[in-house]
Amino acid sequence: MSLIRSRTSPVRRAVVTGGAGFLGSHLCEALLREGVEVLALDNFLTGNPENIEHLLSDPGFRFLRCDVTDYLHVSGPVDLVLHFASPASPVDYLKFPVETLNVGSIGTWHALGLAREKQARFLLASTSEVYGDPQVHPQPESYWGHVNPVGPRGVYDEAKRYAEAMTTAYRTARGVDTAIVRIFNTFGPRMRPDDGRAIPTFIRQALAGEPVTVTGNGQQTRSVCYVDDLVRGILALAMSGHPGPVNVGNPHELTVAQIAQDVVKACGSDSGIRYIDRPVDDPQVRRPDTTLARQVLGWEPEVHWEDGLARTVAWFRETLDVPEPATELTAAL
Ligand code: NAD
Numbered sequence: 408m409s410l411i412r413s414r415t416s417p418v419r420r421a422v423v424t425g426g427a428g429f430l431g432s433h434l435c436e437a438l439l440r441e442g443v444e445v446l447a448l449d450n451f452l453t454g455n456p457e458n459i460e461h462l463l464s465d466p467g468f469r470f471l472r473c474d475v476t477d478y479l480h481v482s483g484p485v486d487l488v489l490h491f492a493s494p495a496s497p498v499d500y501l502k503f504p505v506e507t508l509n510v511g512s513i514g515t516w517h518a519l520g521l522a523r524e525k526q527a528r529f530l531l532a533s534t535s536e537v538y539g540d541p542q543v544h545p546q547p548e549s550y551w552g553h554v555n556p557v558g559p560r561g562v563y564d565e566a567k568r569y570a571e572a573m574t575t576a577y578r579t580a581r582g583v584d585t586a587i588v589r590i591f592n593t594f595g596p597r598m599r600p601d602d603g604r605a606i607p608t609f610i611r612q613a614l615a616g617e618p619v620t621v622t623g624n625g626q627q628t629r630s631v632c633y634v635d636d637l638v639r640g641i642l643a644l645a646m647s648g649h650p651g652p653v654n655v656g657n658p659h660e661l662t663v664a665q666i667a668q669d670v671v672k673a674c675g676s677d678s679g680i681r682y683i684d685r686p687v688d689d690p691q692v693r694r695p696d697t698t699l700a701r702q703v704l705g706w707e708p709e710v711h712w713e714d715g716l717a718r719t720v721a722w723f724r725e726t727l728d729v730p731e732p733a734t735e736l737t738a739a740l
Contacts, residue, residue: 418486418528418646420444424475424518425492427454429597430532430590430634434489435459437638439467446481449492450474452506453499458597476509479517485525487645490518491532493567497560497686498603504562511566512573519577519585528584530645531574533652535591535693536564545660545694548589548652558688571652578650586644591656591695595634595715596722606631609667610720613674614729623685625664630694632657633715636708643704656695657708669712673720675732 421438425431426447431454435445444467447459451472462468473479475492493510494500500507515531522529538546539554554564571587578585598604600611612619632655640655661669664680671678700706724731 421487431491432458475514488522496602500563515570530586545696547696587651609670613676618681633710654695660694
């Protein structure tokens with residue numbers, strides 16, 4: 408099914424900020440598959456040139472290395488601006504707190520300015536972290552959140568909350584056609600093994616035969632979405648004309664301990680679990696209410712956790728050059 412047909416004006420050219428990141432690179436790929444020309448912008452703060460290397464030979468793809476907090480100038484027409492530039496894992500935004508605030512504020516302002524100049528639709532990659540450590544479960548879009556602005560995670564949560572407010576102001580006061588997607592934890596190929604997020608960390612540890620480090624007692628929950636499902640939801644929103652915010656994520660909720668056990672099994676590893684301290688302000692529960700995405704986008708996740716995990720482990724195995732575990736037959740040979 409084409410994702411590009413529901414909008415009245417066709418999308419011919421899109422700009423993706425953060426295009427060399429985990430989600431940005433998958434988005435670029437999906438847009439190119441739909442016949443959309445893509446200009447990806449990235450400063451490689453947390454992204455990786457290897458994520459887009461395979462796209463450089465595509466005549467529809469261009470890459471520009473730049474920091475979107477400095478300035479944002481693009482020549483030629485643009486129909487869609489997807490603003491994905493931002494450190495996204497706790498390890499990254501704790502390492503780059505000021506850069507995170509700047510890209511959420513100044514970077515968003517520049518990206519909105521570009522959309523305004525080009526009369527393009529604008530889509531902000533927001534996050535479930537705007538809900539903070541939630542007191543409502545699952546989280547609907549109408550929930551305002553429970554965020555500590557001066558805690559260590561505040562730099563990310565508040566940057567995204569500001570970005571949502573700025574996006575809304577550009578819609579109401581500047582007439583820009585905007586959309587906000589609130590992305591819940593997503594996993595898949597091209598996550599960095601050292602980005603500190605639970606799934607890549609567990610996979611790296613399990614493949615190395617090291618203990619898998621679960622924080623706290625592991626009973627905190629996460630609802631994880633496979634990247635292909637997420638990208639489909641984001642493009643459906645981009646092409647819909649709906650302003651959002653719309654939650655896009657998989658409501659299948661798992662404890663972190665369960666995620667760790669499943670990862671160890673999927674890696675064919677005999678790693679044990681080591682419990683370590685819980686980070687400050689770590690949310691206790693996380694699960695999207697996806698009613699709105701179902702109603703307005705007809706979107707639902709399709710990839711089961713076990714299938715997405717198997718695909719992700721296969722990618723990490725190849726990237727980290729870890730051979731398949733010996734089966735009983737090969738081990739006996
Ligand atoms: P990522 O770190 O892999 O990608 C972010 C990209 O933005 C990187 O390539 C980085 O180099 C680039 N970048 C950062 N600052 C920049 C700047 N000033 N100028 C140009 N480029 C810059 O992270 P990701 O997981 O792909 O996340 C992408 C977006 O999605 C982020 O905005 C994040 O907040 C949002 N998001 C992701 C998740 C998730 O589960 N992955 C969940 C919620 C929201």
